[in-house]
Every structure is written in structure tokens, then in C-alpha cells.
Amino acid sequence: MRIWIKRGSDSAEGGIWLRCANGMDGRLRCFFLDFVKWLRSRYAFPVRVNVYLKNTEQIRAMDGEYVSAVIFTPFDRSGTPFIKIAVGDFYALREKHGEFNALCSTVSSLAHELTHYYQWLSGEEKSEVCEERQARYYARKKVYEYLEERGYDFWDKINRSEKI
Numbered sequence: 001m002r003i004w005i006k007r008g009s010d011s012a013e014g015g016i017w018l019r020c021a022n023g024m025d026g027r028l029r030c031f032f033l034d035f036v037k038w039l040r041s042r043y044a045f046p047v048r049v050n051v052y053l054k055n056t057e058q059i060r061a062m063d064g065e066y067v068s069a070v071i072f073t074p075f076d077r078s079g080t081p082f083i084k085i086a087v088g089d090f091y092a093l094r095e096k097h098g099e100f101n102a103l104c105s106t107v108s109s110l111a112h113e114l115t116h117y118y119q120w121l122s123g124e125e126k127s128e129v130c131e132e133r134q135a136r137y138y139a140r141k142k143v144y145e146y147l148e149e150r151g152y153d154f155w156d157k158i159n160r161s162e163k164i
Contacts, residue, residue: 003122004043004114004115006042007040014048015040015045015048015049016040019050019052020032021055023055024055024087025090028090028102028106032107032110034150035110035146038149049082049117050082051084054084054085055088057088057092059085068086068089069085069110069112081120087106104143108143114138116135119135
């Protein structure tokens with residue numbers, strides 16, 4: 001089932017808005033900005049979604065659990081959903097896995113949470129396991145599509161952990 005909505009049905013109040021934390025790594029910031037620009041050109045965001053990149057290693061979710069990314073979707077469809085993504089562990093990820101892998105891993109958190117946004121828009125009830133499986137699938141798929149369209153030789157870069 002295709003859940004992401006192709007561009008063409010954005011409402012005036014919709015869209016995706018990105019807010020970057022002060023002190024965030026410049027290359028990571030540019031990578032996120034380019035990814036969001038690419039998303040805007042291909043997908044509709046009929047209800048505005050705000051994305052906040054936090055310069056922390058984890059974010060506290062509504063249930064008190066600490067996570068790397070989270071989405072808040074209001075019960076009322078007139079509300080504005082928002083996503084928070086922790087980017088403070090980027091340097092540790094870069095040291096452990098290389099810059100390219102760290103960039104891709106961090107930006108895939110956004111694609112993961114955006115899949116939850118589209119699940120919320122669809123209103124279809126699924127089990128948590130199914131929702132997470134779908135979110136993991138689309139996170140990989142959207143990052144691969146982005147890299148392919150931008151001309152990055154994805155597998156070659158991953159295998160050699162080169163900088164982009």
C-alpha cells in the first residue's frame with residue numbers, strides 16, 4: 001500500500017517546515033535542508049508539519065521514554081503535528097560509521113517519522129508492529145530514492161564510508 005501522498009494536493013496552510021538547532025553540524029544541516037527541499041518537490045503535506053532538529057542526543061517522548069526521534073499527532077485534525085529529531089549524537093555516529101552513513105541514518109529518522117505523519121493522515125488503524133514495520137520500510141525507501149535522484153552512488157559510498 002502506498003501511503004505517501006504525491007505532490008499536487010497541498011493546501012495553502014499545509015507544508016513541511018524545518019527548524020534547525022543552533023550549533024548543529026553544518027554538513028548535517030545542509031543535508032537535512034536539501035532532503036526537505038526534495039521532499040517538498042515530490043510529496044504533498046496537506047496538514048502543516050513542523051520539524052525541529054534538536055542538538056541533544058535524545059528527546060523525551062510524551063510517555064517519558066527517551067528516543068532519537070518522535071512525532072506528535074493531535075487527535076483533532078485541525079491541530080498541527082510536529083516532529084522532533086535528536087541530532088546531538090551525529091559526531092559519535094560519524095566516528096563509528098563514517099560521515100555518509102551518519103548523514104543517511106540521521107535523515108532517515110525524518111522519513112520514518114513522516115511515514116507516521118502519513119499514517120495519521122490516512123486515519124487507518126493498524127497495529128503498532130505494522131506501523132513500525134511500514135515506517136522502517138519507507139524510511140529506507142525515501143532515503144534511497146533521494147540519494148539516487150541526487151546522483152549519489154549509494155552502495156559504493158556506504159561500502160567505502162566516503163564523504164558526500
